[in-house]
Structures are given as C-alpha cells and as structure tokens.
Amino acid sequence: MISPDFQLDGLGRRPRIVVAMSGGVDSSVVAALAAQSGAEVIGITLQLYDHGAAVGRAGSCCAGRDIRDARAVADRLGIAHYVIDKESSFRETVIDRFADEYVAGRTPIPCVRCNMGVKFTDLLGLSRELGGDCLATGHYVRRVMGEDGAELHRAIDPARDQSYFLFATTRAQLDYLRFPLGGLPKAEVRALAADLGLGVAAKPDSQDICFVPDGDYAGLVARMRPEADVPGDIVDLQGRVIGRHRGILRYTVGQRRGIEIGGSPEPLYVIRVDAEAHRLVVGPRAALAVGSAALSEVNWLGGAIRPGAPLTAKVRSLAKPVPATFDGTRVFFASPEYGVAPGQAAVLYDGDRVLGGGWIESAAPALAEAA
Template sequence: MKKAIIAMSGGVDSSVAAFIMKEKGYHIIGVTMKLYDNDDIGIDTERTCCSLSDIEDARSVCYKLGALYYVFNFKADFKEKIIDDFIETYENGGTPNPCIRCNRYLKFDKLMHRMKELQYDYVVTGHYARIEKKGDRYILKKAVDLSKDQSYVLYNMTQEQLAHVQFPLGEMEKSETRKIAEENGFINADKKDSQDICFVPNGDYAAFIEDYTGKKYPEGDFVDTSGNVLGKHKGIIRYTIGQRKGLGLALPCPMYVKEKDLEDNKVVLCLNDELFSKELYANDFNWLSIEEPKEEIRCKARIRYNQKEQPATAKVMEDGKVKVTFDESQRAICKGQAVVLYDGDVVLGGGTIL
C-alpha cells in the first residue's frame, strides 16, 4: 500500500485532500508544521494559520478519517528562511512573497525530507494546481478552477519534488471541495480561506517588523521625480511600489510610490503614467517544466499573484539572470516579488524580480 503524508493547515482544502487520498486507498498520516509561537511574533489571537485552533481542526479531521496526526516543529527554519528574509527584503526596498519561500523551504524541502525519513511515498497538500508527466519530465499546470489557481506560488519546485507530491484538488472546483467537507461532517467545512500572511494577520507589515526587530525606521522626505520635497514619510519600510493610499499627504493630484532611495532615505512619488515599464530582470530562476532555453522564448508572464498573465519574451542572460520584455508596459513592477512564466496552463518557471 502506498503511503502519503498530508500537510494539514486546519483548513478545508487540506482536509479534503486527506479524504481523497484515503478514498484512493493510500495509508495516510496528517501533519501540521509548527512554524512559530504567537508570543514570538507579538500576536495574541487565534486568527492565524497553524494556530492552536487550526491544529485542533486538523486533528479532528484525522480522527474522523482514522488517521494518525502529528505536529512537526519547524520554528527555527521558519524564522531563518521566512521571517528574517521578509524583514531583510523590506529593509532593502523590496516587497517579499513569504508564501513562495514557505512552499520552497518548508513544505517541499523540510517536509519531503521528513517523508523520506519515515519511508513514505508522497507529500500531499491542498494546493489548487496539477502535476502531469510528459515524457521523462514532470510539468506543473494551473488548476482547473482558475479562480483558485495557486501555480504562481509553486514555481520553485524541482523535478524530484514533483515526482513525490500530489495535489488532489487540482482537478476540482472549490465548491466541490466544500461539498465533500460538508458531506463528511468535517468541523472546518465552512471555514473561511486565510488571506493574510500567516505571521502578520492584521496586514500591518511595518508594525510587525518594528516590534519583531526592536528597530525604529527613521522619517525621511517624500520627493517627486525632480527631487522636490513633498512632505515627510514615516519610515521607508512602510511603503511599496505603486502605493497611493496611506501616504498622509495633501497633493494636488494622485501620486504613487515609484521607488525607494535607501541611501538618502527618500521615497520617490510619481504620477500613474510613470509607474509603467516594459522590462524586468529576475534572478534565482527555476526552470521547471522545461530545460533552460538557449534562445529567446515567447511566453506569458505574471508579476503578482492575482494578475492575469501578459504576453512577453524571455531570455536567459550570460550571467544566468532572466530578462523579461513585455509586449505592453506593466504597472508597478516590484523588486522582491516573483515573475512566473507560462505557456498556456503550463508553468515554465519563475524567479525573483530584481
């Protein structure tokens, strides 16, 4: 009998993934990754993923399915790989995507290592995406339910990981998932999907960083693209490219964050038209469903999670970085975010925007 570890967050998706694998005849165990203590990140609520109530929900589902349930302590890895990088990226003027790093370093690295130690065959998650084999190569594809597709945050997977991971929900609509949970009396059948970064559930990233590090980020000048001072900002980590709300300025027309000058501690504002650009460079690039191309390729590219892919050309440079040139200018390309390349519903690969 094949054996699968089900990564369970306490939500409805991973619970139904566990149910499906059990129905397919797999021997399953449920595991939750303990990533932090609420005290560590200054949160006194249970609104975060992998909180005590989430653990109890996951345990309840496993009990219903007759499966053993474990909690693995990955707190040290989460601090080093996710939280510290999150802070460092903001301090260096970027906008991080911690969910991508969590998938890369914890779900599909640490958890797969644990899978091998326990001599199991697969890691299973509740992600909405599909894995298929084409010749000798595994390919990652978008989910059938495009409104829930999570392929963008999975581009960092390796061929070895794709061979030992299953996404049972990739062929399903979200409504089907909830129906299965309801029919089986799962405690989390009506539980809302978590939207926020798990360790910053209130969305105030700057306050989290200041509380966590004990640092105060000094005020500086808002300036326009000509260098004219427009007012004072409240610390450079509080702003991201394309931001308009929350600047605290009375301006004659709407202005947006164009860039952050770390050296002089200035936030540069511009008009909306000046936010658009056609090119980006990305590093730490992972070619997933294809080998690294020797020539320029046509594709579609996505520069943020909820964006529709845009026609583009991609080229690997001599230094290994990838240059992506869009057919039409894109708004507010953010350093630190991911660019992911697609051919139809196939994920070609992705990297971090420089």
C-alpha cells in the same frame, strides 16, 4: 473513485501517502481522498508558532487551533498524525527575512519562501523519512504528466489558483508531490468535506500571510526592526524634496495611499523605494511603466529556454498574466507593465503550464528602453 494523483502503480505493496495537514478544509479533504484510495495515510502538521500565543489566532495557518483541527480530522479518518515543531526554522527563513526585505525597500512574498523552505524542503524530507511514496498537499495547482515528466499547471478554478506561489518548486520535488485539488472548484471541496462529516467543512480560509492576521505588515516590521522605522524625504523624479514620509516600511512600488503632497497637478505614486538614502521617489502613474525586469534565483521547469518565444508573465499574485518573452535572466513585456516591485516574483507561463520564474531584482522603465 480514486484520485489520479493517488494511483501509485508498480509498487508491489500498499502505498504510503503522507499528507501535509494545515488544519484547514483543503488539506483535510486531501487526507480523506488519500484514505479512500486504500493507501496507508500519515498526516503531518507543522507547528509554526508558539502554541500558547497562537491558540486563538484567527485566519492563521499551522497555529494552535489549526493543530487541534488537523488532529480531529485525522482521528475521524483513522490515520496516523504527527505534529512537528518548525517554529525556529519558520521564524529564521520566513518571518525574519520578510522584515529584512521591507527594510531593504523590497516587497516580499513570504508564502513562496515558506513553500521553498519548511513546507517543500523540510516537510518533504520528513515524508521520505517516514517511507512515504508521495507527499500530498491542499494547494490549488495541477501536476500533469508530459512527455518529459511531471509538469506544473494552473488550477481549474482561476479564483483559487496558487501556481504563482509555487513557481520555485523544483523538478525533483514535483516528481514526489501530489495536488489532488487542482481539478476541483472550492465549492466542491467544501461539499466533499461536509459529506465526509469533517468538522472543518465551513472553516474560513487562512489569510495569504498567516503570521500577520490583522493585515498590518508595516506594524509587524516596525516592531521587529524599530531602528528602520524613521521618517525620511519624498522626492520627485528630478530628486527635488517635495515632502516627508513616515518610514519606508510603510510603502511599496505602485502605492498611492499615504503620499500626501499638496499642490500636485496629478496623483503621485511610489516609483522607487531608495532604502540606502531612506527616501521615496514618487511620480505620475506613467512613470510606473516598465519594459523589462531582471530576475534572480530563476527556477525553470519548462525544458530548454527559447529566447524570444512567446509566453505570459505574472508579476503579482493578483495580476493577470501578460504577453512577454524571456532570455533566461530578464523578462521583456510586450506592453508596458505597471507596479513591478523588486522582491516580488515574475512567474512565466505557456498557457496553463508553469514554465518557471524568479525574483524581481530591478525593472527598466518603458520610456528608457524605448529611447
């Protein structure tokens, strides 16, 4: 059975499918499904790290071992495979920006920037240069044809859904992209890999932030921007100094861990990161309540924006979508939302359909809006 994503009718010739192969089980199964469709298949792997330093890195993506795994899968499937060096571009557009965002007191999402840049811009351009009729990836989202063209929808498996990270996908990109795994649970994908004899069938999933395999984001940023890793004041909501922090790189909005203030009658959370003054503003959890958030770089896939129309908004990758409305630049939450951090994304949905989203620039406290 041919995946609906690979039914490329009306070409009058054998289709050519380019597959983004990261070396993991998901993209390997996509390559196998594409080959089963009878199309000519070309695999492309991006090298995003120095080969020598990345060979043994566990839990990464597009590193040395992953390149070898992708090549082995391509050889087994009998398809062409190319490795493209994008290390410099990845460092400039993703890693450097990640560090600069933390220095600015924001909480970045490098996976979205990677998809916006080297994966869905550079890779898509390479795919077209190779004469590909589409570019297929192993992302867990669905491309659904609607009345006005291709739509982006959540994956069937909610535990694997990656739509939050793909909100910036443009209409033109969506026309060309294919996501054949969006309708499958992860267990079935691994079973397919095993049935096909792919050596990556049991390979662990890569981490969300591939270039920080040990999870020490602050440590990475401190090494890259040591001049910004200095202690500063912790102040309460009235601006009174109540303690010291170890460097704003180590804190984000909503964080409680690491704020050691004696004598407080209730737990304290980071309410705001003031990068200019190099201080943290802390307060009780109630002070985290947000009524609305202003967005920048809004990407809209849902047709005409109807201010006040009910939809749902997701403000963190692991958060549940909550009822909201949108006026084109600001999202308004039906009930106070917590932990809304500048630098994160607000992604907007109509049911399972991704309407669009943007980067959170600022948030208005719920109490202030009520007043």
